[in-house]
């Protein structure tokens with residue numbers, strides 16, 4: 001068996017992943033050309049090693065803990081109707097057995113507070129080391145059941161807190177934990193730290209800190225655990241990092257790129273709060289410069305628009321300059337359903353990290369940059385180059401020197 005542990009288990013992305021896996025296992029949902037990259041024949045080394053039929057799900061949540069996986073998925077489905085009802089019903093037996101465990105929401109910001117009543121481990125009066133102990137226990141019993149496990153953070157986006165000297169070393173970070181310095185950590189750091197302690201790979205589908213903190217990266221190296229992030233590349237940013245290279249290849253100068261996103265649902269509520277939104281905008285903005293090597297004038301805006309629920313509309317306006325200095329423009333609108341785009345990528349990241357572990361690789365797996373808006377260590381954003389890194393890694397085991405994979409930003 002292969003265990004995937006989802007943080008934010010009852011959110012839109014996670015429940016869509018749960019339903020998708022259950023419906024595929026029940027034999028009713030399509031899996032060919034259905035958005036799962038690792039189901040393509042080129043990815044057979046991964047597909048055959050970690051088949052979807054053998055996937056078992058677990059997860060952490062801070063809301064609706066009295067619900068089972070079916071009830072949580074049904075609630076999201078009733079708000080979105082984002083797939084056919086028969087898939088939910090086909091997975092009912094399996095989803096009913098799913099129960100999320102209580103997690104932590106330390107320093108998750110006003111965006112998460114706005115989601116309503118939270119049920120958290122700190123709410124029970126637990127200290128940081130007790131919270132980590134509880135998370136480690138949850139992971140451990142899941143791993144004992146499944147044999148192999150991976151943690152994917154698909155919880156609401158946290159604000160970034162200021163990192164200080166203590167975050168730079170494992171000793172420093174563990175000092176913060178021992179002294180219960182709650183103001184110095186965020187929930188995603190605790191989830192990532194606990195995963196590394198249990199030697200479980202960690203994928204950061206959000207822009208939250210998670211495993212990017214140097215102390216936790218040090219722990220990953222010490223425990224020989226693979227990880228990668230940040231922030232799943234599924235919609236507007238996928239378009240940006242696919243279109244921007246076209247301008248570069250034709251030697252056309254991008255003068256400015258304005259992107260306006262509107263979205264509904266709980267992710268929209270979270271991202272309507274400035275602190276939570278800042279983490280997301282940072283990861284979206286870097287995508288263009290890391291694709292073309294310079295930073296054109298850019299506007300990235302995200303607004304909450306409840307009628308859209310889980311649908312997302314992005315309108316992008318790109319001003320560019322060509323022959324004789326003549327200015328021209330390209331505009332596009334993107335209509336996506338966030339969780340339908342995200343769920344297969346969650347599966348891909350999970351499988352790829354397990355594949356890395358099975359090959360004895362650890363630390364940041366930069367070859368997975370293809371799946372992220374802001375790949376750790378500033379890997380090139382260009383989707384085509386990222387795809388080649390990924391495919392060469394799967395089929396030939398080729399690792400490229402980090403320096404050769406990094407984006408070089410030559411001018412503002």
Ligand SMILES: NC(=O)c1ccc[n+]([C@@H]2O[C@H](COP(=O)([O-])OP(=O)(O)OC[C@H]3O[C@@H](n4cnc5c(N)ncnc54)[C@H](O)[C@@H]3O)[C@@H](O)[C@H]2O)c1
Nearest residue numbers: 008010011012013105155156157187206232266267338342
């Ligand atoms: N296409 C996409 O949908 C997409 C792409 C890239 C990144 N993401 C990111 O994935 C994450 C999930 O998106 P979503 O649409 O499912 O959001 P959502 O709001 O529907 O779900 C998030 C879930 O996380 C839970 N949660 C919040 N803080 C938590 C914590 N500290 N511990 C455990 N659970 C917690 C919430 O209760 C909620 O159920 C967001 O951070 C989003 O920005 C989504």
